[in-house]
Amino acid sequence: MTQTIRTIVNARLQGVEQLQSIAISDGRFTRISTQAGRVEPGADELDGSCNLVVPPFVEPHIHLDAAMTAGEPRWNQSGTLFEGIECWSERKASLTRDDVISRAEQTLKLFADNGIQYVRTHVDVTDPKLTGLKAMLEVRERVAGTVDLQIVAFPQEGLWSFPQGRELMEEAVRLGADVVGGIPHFEFTRDYGVESVRWLVELAHxxxxxxxxxxxxxDDPESRFLEVLAAEALRLDYGSRVTASHTCAMGSYNDHYCSRLFRLLKKSGLRFLSMPTESLHLQGRFDGYPKRRGLTRVPELLDAGLKVAFGQxxxxxxxxxxxxxxxxxxxDVGLHACHMLGMGWIEKSLELITDNGAAALDLEEYGIKExxxxxxxxxxxxxxxxVLLGQLPVLASIRDGRVSVNRPADSNN
Incomplete structure (x- = not known):
């Protein structure tokens, strides 16, 4: 049973030296004030124990319809993106409503236990029955009390290269998908990829x-659909509502091209998502040595003033x-892979799994403010x-004034 609290005491907010008392009423923060020192918590008060209190974690990029299916019907032996798509295409044929709901809810419970309260999931809509999408629309309502779930209509096998790809996307939007997705580098030709980007941005707009x-x-340095996406976002003045996920090829672009590209990116105001654990696993598979890391230019994007978030x-x-x-x-993995272990980056690092993810999800009410x-x-x-040294589970997760997770300190469970 969840506990409703009226105050978090002995809280440490990032960038504030003194301990803080955070008052809550009717599910909202009402007053944030400085404490003279540590105090004993009273009834209906949660003790922050001088630990850092931050906004909820944001998982901006996950595939819940495929979660918990590793090895079904077979393992991805090559570890490549493309064999993964083949394995999923085989597994997708046996999807059922109950199957998708069960695995998605299992995964979302795992997320909630780890302090994640906002999730964006991509759902494959290259399925004539839209089984996964319809199931995920149900899940969105079922978990609303613990997680805010955004659904991306994702054409895993392409918009132009899959039969009825565009019709299925339009139907997904009609049914209630929050976000329009795409995969231009997987389309049969570059022309198809360019046409798909222009079409999907227009549809979303x-x-x-x-x-x-x-x-x-x-890893292909000739894969340059990011410039198309940014140009379309700029044309429609839609950049803050447009996210570029992965952009792994940017790690292989030459610096001369990137100098021009970044001018466009800054003008467009796109959001960026990088998935370091998965990109390190999937990319570089066709390289000998040296092997590329397969990640986008995270520190350079941040230095340019663009929002970048990490996802799983x-x-x-x-x-x-x-x-x-x-x-x-x-x-932790992302900071290592992107050469971001300088203390300046570490001190700002939590933004990569909180504020910047919230920006990608276009959340209007997010943060710890009255x-x-x-x-x-x-x-x-x-x-x-x-926090990074220990990487221990969150001590508490508070949602609308209710404590949904409450652990003893140093808990590993």
Whole structure:
């Protein structure tokens, strides 16, 4: 049973030296004030124990319809993106409503236990029956009390290259998908890819939907659909509602091209998502040595003032056989892979799994400020550095003033 609280005491907010008392009423933060020192919690008060309190974690990119299917019907032996798609195409044929709902809810419970309260899931709509999408629309309503779930209509096998790809996407939007997706680098030709990007952005703009495109998830330096996506977003003044996921090929672009590309990216204001654990696993598979890391230019994008967030991408599916729902693990791997272990990056690192993910999801009410929904997590550590050192489970997760997770300190469960 969840507990309703009226105050979080002995809370440490990032960038604030003194301990804070965070008052809550009617499910919203009402007053944030400085404490003279540590106090004993009273009735209906939660003790932050001098730990960092941050907004809820955001999982901006996951595939819940495929979660927990690793090895079904076979394992991805090559570890490539393309064999993963083949394995999923075989597994997709046996999808049922109950199957999808059961695995998705299992995964979302795992996320909630790890302090994740906002999730964006991509759902394959290259299925004439739209089984996964219809099931996920049900899941969105079933989990509304614990997780805000956004659904991306994702054409895993293409819009132009899959029969009725565009018709299925339009039907997915009509049924209630929140976000229009795409996968231009997987289309049969570059022309198909360009046409798909232009079409999907227009569709989203027409129906007032967000956009999240699997963009250049490949090591090929000639895969340059990001410039098309950015140009379309700029043309429609839609950039803050458009997300480019993966952009792995950017790690292989030459610096001369990138200098021109970044000018466009800054003008467009796109959001970016990188999935470090999965990209490290899937990319570089066709390289000898040296092997590329297969990640986008995360620090350079951040230095340019663009929003970048980290996501998990997969939980035990044909593309990635591991995953435990802990975004601190993802953050740790990403900081290592992107050469971001300088203390300046570490001190700002939690933004990659909180604020920047919220920006990608276009959340209007997010953060720890008076008047906003009382949603936050209590971490184990007094600073981002300490949090990353331990990567321990969240001590508490508070949603609208109710404590949904409450653990003793140093818990590994």
């Amino acid at each position: 027409k129906h007032d939907r967000l956009v999240d495109v699997h963009c250049d998830e490949i 991408d997969s939980i035990r599916d044909p593309w990635y056989p591991l995953g435990n729902g802990n975004l601190l693990r993802t953050l 008047g906003l929904p009382a949603r936050c997590v209590v971490l184990q550590g007094q600073s981002p550095y300490e």
